[in-house]
Amino acid sequence: MSFFQGLVLLVFCCLGHRHPDLVKDEITNWIHNYNLIYAQSYLEDVQADPDKYISLGISFSSIYMIVCVVYIYGAYTCNNMLMVFYILMELLRLIIISVLIATVLLLIKQNNMDIGMLIGASVAGGFLLLGMFYLWICAANLPIVINEMERDEQAAVINKLQQLLEANNPRVIPRGIDSIPFAAPPEDIVNRNIFIVPRQKDMKINNRMIAGPTVTKSYVYNFK
Numbered sequence: 075m076s077f078f079q080g081l082v083l084l085v086f087c088c089l090g091h092r093h094p095d096l097v098k099d100e101i102t103n104w105i106h107n108y109n110l111i112y113a114q115s116y117l118e119d120v121q122a123d124p125d126k127y128i129s130l131g132i133s134f135s136s137i138y139m140i141v142c143v144v145y146i147y148g149a150y151t152c153n154n155m156l157m158v159f160y161i162l163m164e165l166l167r168l169i170i171i172s173v174l175i176a177t178v179l180l181l182i183k184q185n186n187m188d189i190g191m192l193i194g195a196s197v198a199g200g201f202l203l204l205g206m207f208y209l210w211i212c213a214a215n216l217p218i219v220i221n222e223m224e225r226d227e228q229a230a231v232i233n234k235l236q237q238l239l240e241a242n243n244p245r246v247i248p249r250g251i252d253s254i255p256f257a258a259p260p261e262d263i264v265n266r267n268i269f270i271v272p273r274q275k276d277m278k279i280n281n282r283m284i285a286g287p288t289v290t291k292s293y294v295y296n297f298k
Contacts, residue, residue: 076164076209077142084135090128097124109184113177138163145213154217161214168206175199 090097101121104110110117120127141160148156182195 077139077146080135080138080142084132084139087128087131087135091125091132094124094128097128108181110181111184112180138167149216152220154220157213157217161210164210164213168203168210171206172203175203 098121101117101124105114105117105121141163145157145160148154148160179192179196179199182192186192
């Protein structure tokens with residue numbers, strides 16, 4: 075949309091550059107027929123040398139269109155540096171347009187007693203500025219969104235690399251306290267287990283005690 079606005083301004087400047095006398099006559103009629111309180115001095119300067127101001131308008135509109143194309147390319151390639159020029163230049167243009175709209179509203183108030191027309195012009199100018207500033211905010215937030223997307227992609231890549239490293243190195247033991255598989259038992263449990271006798275040994279000792287002592291029988295041999 076900004077590109078087409080610059081194109082329209084370029085067309086009007088080119089037409090004015092081809093007919094500078096017509097521009098002088100129109101400015102003269104405005105000065106004599108209307109009460110141009112704040113804008114009269116500026117219009118008189120333009121009337122004195124219209125070619126200079128028209129050339130400035132052509133140069134500004136041409137540079138603005140180039141900056142718009144650069145911004146589109148920067149948005150397509152996600153290059154934030156290429157978008158900074160458009161954001162700053164668009165802010166400057168919006169400030170100039172705001173001053174022009176305020177000046178036009180003052181001129182309408184001075185030269186027209188119709189309150190309805192003044193209210194309609196104020197509402198139209200307000201909505202126009204609101205929409206243009208909204209579009210500028212959207213364009214200015216695009217580099218921020220790109221930076222957030224890049225951070226999310228970097229975080230996803232880091233997590234993926236960590237998963238791959240853990241899969242390739244299964245011997246790595248996590249540092250969590252609850253996840254240590256070979257933790258040493260507490261000291262009191264070790265001390266209690268010292269005096270525990272296995273059950274199988276108890277059974278053998280009891281069996282021997284029940285059977286009683288074994289008696290060995292002596293044999294006497296007579297050698298005759």
